Amino acid sequence: MEQAAKAQGSSCKESLSEQLMKPMRKMLIIEKQGKIITLVCAWVLIVTLFSLLYFITSKGISPFVNNQITLAEFFSFEWGPTASAEQGGPFYGAMAFILGSLAVTLGATVVSAPLGIGAAIFMTEIAPDWGKKILQPVIEMLVGIPSVVYGFIGLTVIVPVIRETAGGLGFGLLAGIIVLSIMILPTIISVGVDAIQAIPRQIREGSYALGATRWQTVSRLVVRAAIPGLMTGVVLGMARAFGEALAVQMVIGNSPNLPASFIEPISTLTSVITLNMGNTVQGTTYNNVLWSMALILLLITMLFIFLIRFITRRREY
């Protein structure tokens, strides 16, 4: 009480107009500090990002600007970086890997997007009780499992099963798709659950009050309204699948074949890069071509993101 009175007394010495006219220096400094701190954070981020982009881009386009290979050669199907000159080599065609990466990503998405969205609906709408208590923690744990573990499971469980049932070596597109599907499923589910739960209860009530059943409400309103969020989960999953190297490399077979069959060994951009980056000499054409592949990887990932942004942009009726 006394303190309060004192504080009041001191401020009472000045009239209101004096108080109000007092310069805001102290406040301004605090304002400035906050501004500067966040600005620094933003700039660190921007500088890092752009130097990364610059580095990859300059490295990636160097074999073309230095006339080591042509674009047509790079986008051809012939791969033989160690082929001798008598054989007409070396060949640096990366098209098979680009297609391999796309095939394994699309395959995994086609499998896990419907499964993941279905599971998210089940967990939020059909069985919210044990969905929340049991499934959600389990799925959050699954998100955190390192990819080498998924690859290892693929290698010891999925590859042999494919070998026995479908024939071939077991390594290949199918094994890659299965491993990646399992790997990105938790991401799609947990983002999807958040998206569905974010739909306000009033919307559901409005629908029930009109005589809609639970399933009608979920399928016609809740899921539709949650589509942008669900798609975000799918894109995150796709990006993870497209960029995944370790798990894929363990089960894909690593032969420079076209992804024409599900059970033949193929390669992806990531698997080729990880397998060969350490074995090539900096500055050689081979090494530079790997950088070009990294650039392609980056560009296609960006394309995914823009594509989905375009699809899920807020529609005006």
Add this chain to the structure above:
Amino acid sequence: MPQTITVPFPVQVKPKFKISQPQEKKQLRVQLETVDLHVYYGETHAVKGVDLPLYQNTVTAFIGPSGCGKSTFLRCLNRMNDTIPGARVEGRIMVEGIDINQPVINTSHLRRHIGMVFQRPNPFSKSIYENIAFAPRLYGASKKDLDRIVEESLKKVALWDEVKDRLHKTALALSGGQQQRLCIARAIAMNPRIILLDEPTSALDPISTGKVEELVQELKKDFTIAIVSHNMQQAARISDYTAYFYMGNLVEFGETAQLFTNPKKKETEDYLTGRFG
């Protein structure tokens, strides 16, 4: 309770506001009637044995301090409490000779006949047209029917002229008052017998409130209406019957004019005159 204080009772409460006068006595049909209705949320006993009729083509207002169970009671009438985990409703709710508070009742069909409008306007994030067509479409209305239903419903809530040029634009761009009238239109699109309104104007500005109140007067020609109101003046203006709830009990129910000017219970009078804790 010692009733020693000598209050000239019943007193004539000076009406500070317009009170709707009783309609000329005509044969009133009971549209819905609750019998000894109790609601529990887990341990909480939220509604304690309420017997209350809703008469056909009249407006019944539920008033009482907040938390007294008005919304809970209202939500029983179309079984919306089923959607709340842990809520338990006991007692009978008779509609045209059927007890609708039974597990066998198809709540989806029931809610077509007993529509509801909520405190916060809750349009779907669809177009204006689709908001109204939503429910009829669930029951297989054809495109031609839908067009007609949308137009009729919007005309009934006096929204048609305001929105007829942007039927296929999002409903979320409408003002709060327009959204609430859209929600009412959405409810009447199913041609229900009863419309339940839970404080439909408490999120609206005075002008929109006025429009909704006018609308309620229009609608009672076609429907039976129950409305929760946090505002006594509003209840007095627009209702034919009023029910006063306190702590989960129905304290008094009667014709609005009688209840407001000449309440039978002391508690009601205290509440109406503001002499209330």
